[in-house]
Amino acid sequence: MPDGLAPARIDELASALGQGGWIDGGSDDAAPYLTDWSRAFTGSALGVARPTDAAGVQATMRFAKSAGLGVVPQGGHTGLVGGGTPYSNANVIVLSLKRMNRIRSVDPLNYSMVAEAGVILHDAQQAAMQHDRFFPLSLGAEGSCTIGGNLSTNAGGVNVIRYGNARELVLGLEVVLPDGELWEGLRPLRKDNTGYHLKHLFLGAEGTLGVITAAALKIFPRPMRTACAWVATPSVKDALKVLEIARAETGDAIETSELITRRVVDMVVEHMDGVRDPLPSDSPFYILMEASTTRRSEGGESPQEMLEAALGMAIEAGHATDALIAQSDQQRAAFWQIRELAPEASQRMAKPRVTWDVTLPISALPEFYDAAAKRMAEVAPDAVFSGFGHMGDGNLHYSSIGDRVKEQREMLDRTLYDLVMAFDGSFSAEHGIGQKRIDELQRYKSPVEYRLMQGLKQMLDPEGRMNPGKIVRMD
């Protein structure tokens, strides 16, 4: 406990936050807030504040200010880079937004809804659905992650090609600033050119500049029919041509376009029970692709027919060798199983594993893919290095699996990231910086850019109270 922070003062905050609003940092109940779900990051805190409204968040921030404490905002705590986990021995409070979990309103004719930070992503999707609308953000953790975390990390996921990242789904924000003031910026407008757009300061800032307490989100006409295809393609270059044809010939209705390797298919089929290879063949690459339509009338062409026509053209042009269109929900689920079980299957290999999350310009994927395989094999010849993922937005998830990869990690990181940067890519596509990539941020950003980021941090949080030690270093 920091100097001068009497227990009586904490009682004051706890009482302001009401029943269940405060968990002592030393109690068992605090454990899930101090260790992330992947168990890669663990830390400590004086306690966990769990307000149920923006006023409670303001009270917490004011308390932290007066007591000289840092604050680590936290949503579903499903991040992969330790952004929501405190450091050890840190003089901080965890601020959990999970109890701020109301959908405040859904406005179908404005294609918007207002959700509080603690709303589970899946619940936000459901709320839109109940009003015949669609909230397109979708990712593996959607049953546990929260809107506040999604926005603070600018989450990506599988629908980015059509709907953009989390940042692009936001019309307005409500934010508690480091000094406890409330910025009410929830106006749900499509056009608003009245000065600087402050929302973009807080989106993707991983809670280092303020606390997002609610958001006005874009929602869309609801897709009524979805077609799902599993496509064999001879190369990454051909895969991009398949995507190009499919985008044009479905009326740009492609929502998902995942690149999957023969190796991943084999791994999942081998290690996971009851999984079958949708299209046994020697093809080195597959694409899992979905197109949807919002049309509810049965007239006109179905997305299945459109996708079929597009893939027929791709096969004729030699960019695909074979393709299956799911004929049932079960078959669609079977295609998705391969993609979704890949992380678990690779864990079942029971070997040390290092992972990366990079983006490239989409057009650079073919050349990068080969260059990365070659370089990484030079550094760790015994390891199995492979990449797959969200081809449609240039985002590949790579892993290196082998007995010695943990020791080789630093050199592997450096080799891959140097190459990514040479191809004008990003060393963190959707997972963010958190604790894990702060060295890389400093290494790979230009001095000008790093200095601007420090300037923003200094301007908004001069006392360094917000999520201390994450993203930028201030010393």
Next chain:
Amino acid sequence: MPDGLAPARIDELASALGQGGWIDGGSDDAAPYLTDWSRAFTGSALGVARPTDAAGVQATMRFAKSAGLGVVPQGGHTGLVGGGTPYSNANVIVLSLKRMNRIRSVDPLNYSMVAEAGVILHDAQQAAMQHDRFFPLSLGAEGSCTIGGNLSTNAGGVNVIRYGNARELVLGLEVVLPDGELWEGLRPLRKDNTGYHLKHLFLGAEGTLGVITAAALKIFPRPMRTACAWVATPSVKDALKVLEIARAETGDAIETSELITRRVVDMVVEHMDGVRDPLPSDSPFYILMEASTTRRSEGGESPQEMLEAALGMAIEAGHATDALIAQSDQQRAAFWQIRELAPEASQRMAKPRVTWDVTLPISALPEFYDAAAKRMAEVAPDAVFSGFGHMGDGNLHYSSIGDRVKEQREMLDRTLYDLVMAFDGSFSAEHGIGQKRIDELQRYKSPVEYRLMQGLKQMLDPEGRMNPGKIVRMD
């Protein structure tokens, strides 16, 4: 000329900028840079710097810094709020980006291109087209306005409902900072979560925080076929239902959705030669609506057929009373004429005119529309107050025409804007702040928000060099 600024020093800058790089502020050639095209704003400057590359912009900024001058960045100078026009007697240089007008690259498979700030919007559209792609930003001034101006003002236009504002079309930026440093942020990536997204600081900042010199822009599959409809609808509320049905039943392919009143149709038909009413009737409102598809194969349903089906449903449900689908390019052009000639027709009425550009939540349009008509008639009973425009994104362009409206302007402004704010709207949808709306910005933004804007200005431009006196006040 400011104290201590010897002519010899200006010669130095002029020579660094090369042939045609400097125009003296007192010469006739400087006039177009000192008065905006609508002739509502005029000012003065020491001269006009016209660099051809980022190094020239840096040289200009460094010169301005050493000489203690302000800098007014300028693109096509087609803005409507005086954002690109200097004030009178201002101790400034105009920095015209018009000669920085190269398309640096087009990357069709990455669906991106890099354009310099001075590229004319129409030329950017053409460059995309030549690579079988589409750059969707489209507005009245597209033959003269420039990409740098479009991005600095976060331009809107007619395709926002489907593609977003200018801000949303940007992947990366190259920016010269107030101190002359260059931030190279052009990586053309769809996912990049490596720290704060700096591009959003400069987009929409009207040149008050730095100078955008180039941008990596999103481009899209090219629409191959477009359907255009002219729809009669009994009320604003019904118009929104027509749009809802059309979005769903075309697979969300609506690109444009303009609300037009009976009064506007009558005014254009009366004052402009050769214009015919597409659908003579008593209907108080019409919708000009377009849907497009990127499909190049002729199979499947055409956008005409989809729009026809959707409008049939809307008529059946009583939300529309009649509809025409253009059967030729000529007919499509005739529909658009009504929309595009409206500003000119209202000028031909040869009466004093005051205009506004506001956004509302789309769902609030019906109630707001009636309330605004009522209030404005109370303030100026003799004037003709009417609004129409981009219904699909909640953006209405209003005007008040009458002998005394110029004298009544302050009260009219206040009445309309108070109402807009009460409905959670914006007092400047797409035109920005510039010189014209700085009072409103201070009045209608909360103190918290205004202070944050001042903080950004102070952080990025501590000497107040960039476009002085625009957007926020610093005293």
